[in-house]
Amino acid sequence: MHVGNARYVENDDLPETVPVFPLPGALLLPEGHLPLNIFEPRYLAMIDTALASHRLIGMVQPALHLLEAGTEGGPLSAVGCLGRITSFSETGDGRYIISLTGVCRFRLLEEVAAGEPYRRFRHAPFIADLSGEYDEEAVDRENLLRVFRSFLDANQLEADWESVERAGNRVLVNSLSMMSPFGPAEKQALLEAPDLKTRAETLIAITEIVLAQGSGEGGTVLQ
Numbered sequence: 001m002h003v004g005n006a007r008y009v010e011n012d013d014l015p016e017t018v019p020v021f022p023l024p025g026a027l028l029l030p031e032g033h034l035p036l037n038i039f040e041p042r043y044l045a046m047i048d049t050a051l052a053s054h055r056l057i058g059m060v061q062p063a064l065h066l067l068e069a070g071t072e073g074g075p076l077s078a079v080g081c082l083g084r085i086t087s088f089s090e091t092g093d094g095r096y097i098i099s100l101t102g103v104c105r106f107r108l109l110e111e112v113a114a115g116e117p118y119r120r121f122r123h124a125p126f127i128a129d130l131s132g133e134y135d136e137e138a139v140d141r142e143n144l145l146r147v148f149r150s151f152l153d154a155n156q157l158e159a160d161w162e163s164v165e166r167a168g169n170r171v172l173v174n175s176l177s178m179m180s181p182f183g184p185a186e187k188q189a190l191l192e193a194p195d196l197k198t199r200a201e202t203l204i205a206i207t208e209i210v211l212a213q214g215s216g217e218g219g220t221v222l223q
Contacts (some may be wrong), residue, residue, distance in 0.1 A: 001030070001130045003101045004086040006055070008130050014103075017112050018082060019046045019120050020058040027187040028059040028081040029174045030102040030129045038096040042117035047085070047096050049116070055085045058106060058123065064185050079192050081105045082125065104129035105191065136169035138197040140204075147207045148176060154211055173200045182206055 001008050008014065021036075021043060028034045038047055050057050060080030083100030090096060106123040114120050145164070152159055167175065177190040177199060186206050193199035 001103065001132050003031075003084045003103050004055070006084060008103055010130070011125060011127055013130075014082070014125055015054050015056060017114075017120050017122050018056055018058045018106075019050065019116070019118050020060050020076065020080065020108075021046065022060055022062045022076055022119070024061055024184050025187060026059055026061065027178050027180075027191055028083050028100055028102045029178060029191065030081065030104055031132075031170075032102040032174050032178050033086075034059065034083060034100045034102070034178070036098050036100065038098060039094065044094075044096060045116070046118040047088075047098060050085060051088065056082050056103065057085070057100070058082055058108075058121065059100065060108065061184050061188055064188060076108060077188055079105055079107055079188070081191065082123075134170045134196045136196065138195075139169040139173060139200045141169055141172070144173065144176070144200050144204055147204050147211075150211055151207050169200075170196055173203065177203055180206075182210070 006013075026034065038044055046057060058080045059082075061077045063075035063077055082103040082105075084103055085098050086101045087099035088096065089098075105126040107126075109122040109124055112120045112122060148159075148164075151157075164172065173196055177187075180186070180190070180203065182190075189202055189206070190199055193202050
């Protein structure tokens with residue numbers, strides 16, 4: 001897999017430990033793009049260190065049963081996603097605006113005490129994510145688009161349907177999963193789906209549950 005200027009094919013292409021950024025409700029998937037506004041001093045330091053080395057950080061949610069503790073040193077969700085910093089800018093007021101491109105999912109192992117203000121973990125990467133091979137034909141695209149359209153209609157949202165129609169199944173499933181306005185538990189389920197077909201089915205099921213329960217007010221254009 002090529003991400004930015006780097007190529008990741010096997011375990012040896014990845015560092016043994018990575019800094020992690022616990023962020024509730026954030027979902028990064030392989031080859032997906034996640035913009036982040038970094039302002040806390042510890043995470044500014046994390047970005048500085050990553051830019052000076054392998055440019056990789058691990059996006060992970062705090063443990064679903066204890067979100068606040070997870071952001072302050074408590075338990076984290078077992079599975080996250082490695083992201084490479086592929087875009088970086090300084091704001092002039094002490095913040096960084098970065099974009100992460102997903103590389104592969106990983107399972108957290110033990111935490112490493114490195115004397116840094118942020119947390120660092122050994123990890124077990126999902127090497128299969130690096131192959132870039134997805135069974136896109138297994139995705140029920142028609143059903144996915146039907147549910148997506150129903151969600152938009154229920155919330156008075158609009159989409160760029162020309163772009164949607166052009167997107168392949170992998171891009172479509174992962175993009176809709178990442179932009180979906182669902183909670184941390186649902187985002188974690190989408191992250192941990194074993195394959196693209198299962199992720200699409202999970203996204204359809206979650207959306208249908210939300211539609212059955214009733215939708216919130218909308219009016220925003222979904223890009």
